[in-house]
Amino acid sequence: MxxxxxxxxxxxxxxxxxxxxxxxxxREVEVYAKTSGVATSILVEEGDRVHKGDTLLIIDDREARLNLRKAEIAYREAKNALDRSKQMKARNLVSEEEFETVQLACERAKTELDEAKLAYQYTRVTAPIDGYIVDRLVELGTMVTQGKSLFRMAxxxxxxxxxxxxxxxxxxxxxxxxxxxxxxxxxxxxxxxxxxxxxxxxxxxxxxxxxxxxxxxxxxxxxxxxxxxxxxxxxxxEGALAVPKEAILYEGDRRYIYTVRDDTAERKDVDVGFTDDEYVEVAGDVSPGDFVVVAGQNNLASGMKVDIVRLDGKDAKADEKPRAGNEKNSDSARPHIDKTPREGKNPHMKQRVNPREHN
The missing domain is CATH 2.40.30.170 (Efflux pump adaptor protein, beta barrel domain)
Incomplete structure (x- = not known):
């Protein structure tokens, strides 16, 4: 067989x-427009990797630049007026009330300048995080309104x-x-x-x-x-005895395998433990280095003579076929032989008890 x-x-x-x-x-975020205007330049596409602060899109900034320029001029004028008022106040040429009016005007001009700068910055839509552009939700030349979602990043x-x-x-x-x-x-x-x-x-x-x-x-x-x-x-x-999944056979609630010794098949009842994609943990009368049948076992019975045609996934040559358990003094007969007693092979699992030993 x-x-x-x-x-x-x-x-x-x-x-x-x-x-x-x-x-x-x-982390996933949506990038929104903070001002309104026409999208004049889109600098990224879906799939692009960007860093926090990178510019993604530019909104028409002509009006924002004009407003920024006007705010800069107004602030410069207000600041010059405040400087003159300080000099006059030092010589008691202006009243406290007049000085405070000039001072407040300068502060108002500074606030308007900051607002103009912010409005200009909002025409540059930037990445809030490092990540990838997952969705682009805006087209070039379309009108962008404040609060509109422009990109989705992740x-x-x-x-x-x-x-x-x-x-x-x-x-x-x-x-x-x-x-x-x-x-x-x-x-x-x-x-x-x-x-x-x-x-x-x-x-x-x-x-x-x-x-x-x-x-x-x-x-x-x-x-x-x-x-x-x-x-x-x-x-x-760790270090559990394991056999390939295909080696396990079933008889009702019992599980068993066939091992080969001296070219003879021998049935071994086993208990099974953890299972992964390829192997099953077993406990019973088996040892590391034993040969377990993984193909051709469905028609086997204990005591039948077998012919090993493949060992560990490789063809077994006729003049080099292993005789498991027969050549006790040969290191080449079995890839690995555990010399410890055959009982208690798996410390993680309860061992199957042979009732004949207690009669």
């Missing part, structure tokens, strides 16, 4: 809480993911826990985040509580709106 086998090995296995959501910008690093976890798992989640994320647009990559906020209230309609995850997007591959699957790492077993 031809079979494919893999070597049982120790791996770090994690327990997860699974959820899916869409990514959000941690910061892409870090991002935020809001997920909802069943109420029964509330005690498993803690601030700072690692979260592994996978995006549909980058299926071969894994991204990391951390639990940042945990809502103290459970939604009575759904029976879930909200968890906010801060996501590192420094590589520039994630964007707001992307759909991601999230795995919150709630527990970890």
């Amino acid at each position: 031809p079979v494919e086998v893999r070597t049982i090995e120790r791996r770090d296995m994690k327990d997860y809480l699974l959820a899916s959501t869409t990514l959000e910008a941690l 910061q892409f690093n870090p991002l935020r993911a809001r997920i909802h976890i069943p109420e029964k798992d509330l005690k498993k989640v803690r601030i700072g826990q690692k979260v592994l994320l996978h995006a549909e647009s980058e299926p071969s990559r894994e991204f990391e985040g951390r639990v940042e906020l945990i809502s103290p209230a459970v939604d009575p309609a759904s029976g879930t509580f909200k968890v906010t995850v801060r996501v590192d997007s420094s590589r520039g591959l994630l964007r707001p709106g992307m759909f991601v699957s999230c795995k919150i790492v709630v527990d970890r077993h």
Whole structure:
């Protein structure tokens, strides 16, 4: 019977809480017009990265420049008048009341100058934060009114993911826990985040509580709106025995695998623990270095002779086929052999007890 086998090995296995959501910008702002006028120049487009203070758009500033010039002249005149009034006051040539009138006129002119400067500055629409232009909501040559939304900006690093976890798992989640994320647009990559906020209230309609995850997007591959699957790492077993998922067989509530020893298949009942995308944690009469059947096991039975055609994903040559458990003094017979007793292989899981040992 031809079979494919893999070597049982120790791996770090994690327990997860699974959820899916869409990514959000941690900070998103709209840029509004603070004055009215025609848009005469647009300096950025959607997707552009800008820094705080960069000019995004210019509104027709001709009237604002004229008003600023007039305010500058008026202030200069008022200031000269105040200087003369001070000299005359020092020689008691003007009354206190006349001096205060001139002084107030100068202050009024200074205020009007500041207002004119501000009105001119408002013709330059600038970025309020560092980030990316997500939406441009204005066209060149159109009339812009005060309060109109012109751009939408967002910061892409870090991002935020809001997920909802069943109420029964509330005690498993803690601030700072690692979260592994996978995006549909980058299926071969894994991204990391951390639990940042945990809502103290459970939604009575759904029976879930909200968890906010801060996501590192420094590589520039994630964007707001992307759909991601999230795995919150709630527990970890280091050095656990693990077999590929396809090795596990089921018989009612029992789970078992087939190992190969001396070219002979042997059924082993196992208990399973943590599971990830590829491996399952197991406990039972198995050891690191044992060969577990991952293909061809459906028609096997204990004691059947097998022919190993693939080992650890590679073709097994006829003159180099391993004979698991047969060459006790050969280091090349098995990639790794644990010389410890076969009982108690996984400290994280309760071991299956053989009832015949107690009869």
